[in-house]
Amino acid sequence: MDKGSKKDVMFEKMIEKKKEVKIVRRIVFVIVLIILIASLLGGRAIYKYISESLQPVDPKSEEIIEIEIPIGSGLTSISKVLEDKGIIKDARIFKYYAKFNNQSQFQAGSYGLTKAMTLDELIESLKTGKVYRTPVFTMTVPEGLTLDQIAKVVEKRIGIKEKEFLDYVNSEQTIEAMMIKYPKILSEEILNEDVKYPLEGYLFPATYPFFEEKPTVETVVTTMLDATSSNLTPYFSYLENNNKSVHWLLTFASLLEREATAKTDRETIASVFYNRLKIDMALQTDPTVLYALGEHKDRVLFSDLEIEDPYNTYVNTGLPPGPIANAGRSSIEAVIDPSTTDYLYFLADYEGNNHFAKTYDEHLNNRNKYRPN
Template sequence: MLDKIKQRKQEGKVVRRIVTRVTVIVLACIAVIGIFGTLYIKSALKPVDPDSEKQIQVEIPMGSGISSISKILEEHGIIKNATVFKYYAKFKNQSNFQAGNYTMTPSMTLDEILESLKTGKVYREPVFKITIPEGMTLEQIGNIIEKRTDYTKEQFMERVNNEEFINGVMAAYPDLLTDEIFNENIRYPLEGYLFPATYSFYEKDVSLDDIILPMIEKTNSVINEYKPLIAEKKMTVHTLLTFASLLEEEATAKSDRETIASVFYNRLEAGMPLQTDPSVLYALGEHKDRVLYEDLKVKNPYNTYVNPGLPPGPIANAGIVSIEAALNPTDTEYLYFLADKEGNNHFAKTYEEHLKNKSKYINNSGNKEKKE
């Protein structure tokens, strides 16, 4: 009995030593985890890169909550940790964030980011902005950049047509830019891929790439929203942007782009030439108030009067309204349309009806107008 009692005491001591050691190890682990956790949280509360001047376009969709916003910011490299940012916002009692497109940098503090999201504006005032209206060609964008920066139009055009630059952009956006941009007869590979919008810049001295790339990134983000519908329509991005550019250039302030799109689709299905004047102007490489009959004869791949189907590529940079119209045309039997002086469109199913509209709404006044 004495031996058994001694043995049990000995086993108890061993168990107590083991429990003590395990407890010490567990407490040590908890302490280490706590220390590293505290350090990580402190790090996550700081800017990703305080010295960064990189500008990143961030889109916050409508209806986004703090959880989804946090994930978007982390994915774009604006914050270090989505969970930390989410609880920081809750700790600060910040809410009612605004949807929209933001230009942010990895150097922004969490408070600056929260302030931007609350006001719907970038916290820091931009040094300058560049606005690209819908329907601008690359050359017209070059003119705008020449007026707003120290870069010339020639420098801009040289950069957007630089083979090395284009290949780099294609590698960065493989779903947006495909080999179709090098199709035969393409005038400028990136025509139609610089999205029309207002871009803010926070440094005076920015490179041409810093100006051009956000425009391509914006196109990519817009197109991504329509990927399922593009696939459903069995279109390519290049075809969509080409079609949308025709709508953008044909449109007037009061135009019904979905109905114009239906005219183009009906003509394509019937094997008729599109006969759209903006394609002639793009082929001519100049702006004219009126397209004359002799202009329609110009031998150029972009001239949709002498070439069937769509032109080789976009003839301008289209906005969202034209992109959506190209994907969602109205269901009509129209084959013709014209716009009167007030910008109202008049559609017709037959050529005879079209001629009546032309006689009624267009004043020819003896000029050599094009023959429809």
């Protein structure tokens, strides 16, 4: 091939590359536009599909899925492999997400991936060519736990003493360092004097793999904050457009998490709280009273409802000063996309089914009918 031919081929490749970049930009623009239109017009199906496609397929999954990336594989074929193996939900969205973040040069090799990995984690693994290492152990942190409860899980699973963990997450040095490291999720709001524990609600519920026998407390905490950052990234634009903060989102979501049962309609409960907030009506949610008391009770007494504490939503209107537990994705989604109702009241019967009411009289009827004792 002569020099002229080589130049022609290079020139054609440059043109194709530019065309591809233009197409990607247009597609990203269309996706962003669809999200905006969906949020404005209430297109829940489209909005949820895109949002869910940006999240891990199964945050709790511990199954290792082995894949092979042949030499010369492009982003399109890699995305297809990941989708076929069930590691991502949509190959196209993964492809455009990677392109939008200028990540397309991935390395060939054998990988052991999980459905719990975020898109950023998948990209990092494929970009660095890091072959999967079997974790020494995993630690599962369920939804709805407080820092105290997470500390117990850490001690039982990892061996870090509960006191050491709590001392670390509540120390001024830790909070200052983490605020610098995670400025998008940790704001000055966590330093409010009424907030009991700055990192309460910020350690994301998930199953975490660890690749060393004795990770430090710093490793554990930063691993969990990394997960929080990754899982909240899709909601940053919503928060900015609605002049809301991550602290507001996690606080609201934590209430739904603690009110939830297996049969709970979180979106409808979220609508009740929104409706009350609009008219400056106290939220009156029992979990905030229990958090203020600092203890678990099967039944909240009337005397408990009178406790003078910033977290008591029977005494104070609005949201409490901060989260009362760690919220999962379903509760966060319910805050972002609640049902549209006129309900102001709800109660759960003895089987965990919720019953909603628009007026106090209807609520009393539900109480007499479903919780007579």
